[in-house]
Amino acid sequence: MKLLLTHGYFLRLDEKQWSLQEPYPPLATLYAASELKREGFEVIIQDPMFEKSTDFLNHAIIQNRPELVIIYDDVFNYLTKMCTTVMRNAVFDMIEIAKMNKLICVIAGSDASDHPDMYLKQGADFIIKGEGEKTVSELVRAIAERKENWKAIPGICFMEGDRMIKTESRPVMKELDKLGLPDWDSIDLKPYVQAWKKKSGYLSLNISTTRGCPFHCNWCAKPIYGNRYHVHSPEYTLNQINKLQKVFGAEHFWITDDIFGLKPGWTSRFAELVSESGARFRYKIQSRADLLCKEGTVKELAGSGCETVWIGAESGSQKILDAMDKGIRVEQIYEANKLLRKHGIRPAFFLQFGYPGEDMNDINLTIKMLEELMPEDIGISISYPLPGTVFHDKVKEELSNKANWTDSDDLDLMFQNTYPAEFYKNLQRYIHRRYRSRQALRYIGKALKKPFRIKAPELLSMCKAPAYIAGSIYYKRKLLRNTRDSNISFKESDES
Structure with a gap:
């Protein structure tokens, strides 16, 4: 049986992400391709990452004449987990194209798992809920053999x-190493290579070492893997890295895990394998502050090539961290930042504003933490309630007008909170520019002391310093128009 396998993420449809030019291949789609091929099916992958519209699918169907279309989203990518309406509508269009060509259409992904009724209403024949590799293989086998015993197949929805x-x-699968490596050979990586080389001078690719997260942050959606936590072995991981380096020339890796290296002994074994093999690469991960307060762990990360750790700091207010059920202390964020820097790893913070109950004092505590620690990078979001979370349950009655962002730069506060929605959008833009201006000034100071040690990104930041400072002043004024409370930002003396 010939299958056309694709996904629903179009980089061009998200202006912010298109401008960044840091695209990653659809990892989950490649895992699905690998499993389907092991089951003996002929699989053709069509990657729409750089396509301008959904028209590509009709051309691919005409050219390849598949018997089945599977739209399998990359559930490892947080951008796909955001379930934006622009990507949802693209998948709806793709369903229509598949049905226009009289093909069975199967959908797998975070948004479809949350809203199977929406996708079935659009004409999809089957929705895969949760972890998909085994389910899609079993479903396709049943379709190929015309066994219409759909109710006997776990993990699907249909009409x-x-x-x-x-x-x-x-x-969910417990022994992840039984999965084959993602089917990297079936996708054209040239546009990814070109984008990364032009923007950053190197190729970064994405891998996953774990699935799931055992922690209970009440705003974090887990429609695919839930609260279970299962891991690939360090050996499997390094084998994949070696292949991606050898075949495609990857120098850097984004390890997509929600929480990296939680299993006892994993990071030490990985560091040992990397040292023994003589492999040289850099990687970035996501982790929690409390897990980075052990110097031995941080040392192992540094020894295995970790360059950047994105910490889910979220807030500098203990009150808000507790309200989120985050399970960390503000002091641990400070300690993690210190240890990472000590071992040459770049700390980066995810911050979140607009969580229910947050007031100006909480906002200022977060700004204070940011000023004092000055991580190497930041990502700022506005609280975004996604289905299946405690947070969503608290505010779902207020989401009748809008329940999803349009794209990753939407940042709309979709529920009633302390301040109006426009305030939080301006706050996000203000803090970004204020942080970038302080970072640029720090680089200028470094350049005056050690001019020959300035890196290209630092030089670019220095050149943008006037724009950052002007932007911070502009958005501060907008914030002041949003509210009469002037205690919303950094000290006035810092603006000069």
């Missing part, structure tokens, strides 16, 4: 007359 049927959930 029976006017009624949606949800079969029992499929248990």
Whole structure:
């Protein structure tokens, strides 16, 4: 049976992400391709990452004449997990194209798992809920053999007359090494290489070493892997890295795990393998502050090539961290930042504003933390309630007008909070520019002391310093118009 496998993330449809030019291949789609090929199916991958519209799918169908279309989103990518409406509508268009060509259409992804009824209403034949590799293989086998015993297949949704049927959930895989490596050879990496080389001078690719997260932050959606935590072995991971270096020339890796290296002994074994093999590469991860307060762990990360750690700091207010059920202390963020810098790893912070109950004092505590620690990079979001979370349950009655962002730069506060939605958008832009201006001034100081040690990104930041400072002043004025409370930003003396 010939299958056309694709996904629903179009980089051009998200202006912010298109401008960044840091695209990553659809990792989950490549895992699905690998499993389907191991089952003996002929799989053709069509990657729409750089396409301008969904028209590509009709051309691919005409050219390849598949019997089945599978739209399998990359559930490892946080941008796909955001479930933006621009990408949802693109998938709806792709479903229509598949049905126009009289093909069975299967959908897998975070948004489809949350809203299977929406996708079935658009004409999809089957929705895969949760972890998909085994489910999609079993479903395609049943379709190929014309065994219409759909109710016996765990982890799917489909229509029976006017009624949606949800079969029992499929248990998540525990032994991840039984999966084959992602089918990297079936995708054209040239546009990814070109984008990365032009923007950054090197190729970065994405891998996953774990699935799931056992922590219980009440705003974090986990529609695919839930609170279980299962891992690939360090050996499997290094084998994949070696292949991607040898075949494609990758120098840097984004390890997409929600939490990297949580299993006891994993980071030490990985560091040992890297040292023994003589491999040289850099990578970035996501982790928690409390897990980075052990110097031995941080030392192992540094020894295995870790360049950047993105910490889910979220807030400098203990009150807000507790309200989020984050399970960390503000002091741990400070300690993690210190240890990472000590061992030459770049700390980066995810920050979140607009969580219910946050007031100006909480905002200022976060700004204070940011000023004092000055991580190497930041990502700022506005609280975004996604289905299946405690946070969503608290505010879902207020989401009747809008329940999803349009794209990654939407940042709309979709529920009633302390300040109006426009305030939080301006706050995000203000803090970004204020942080960037302080960072640029720090680089200028470095250049005056050690001019020959300035790197290209630092030089670019220095050149943008006047724009950053002007932007921070502009957005501060907008904030002051949003509210009469002037205690919303950095000290006035810092603006000069």
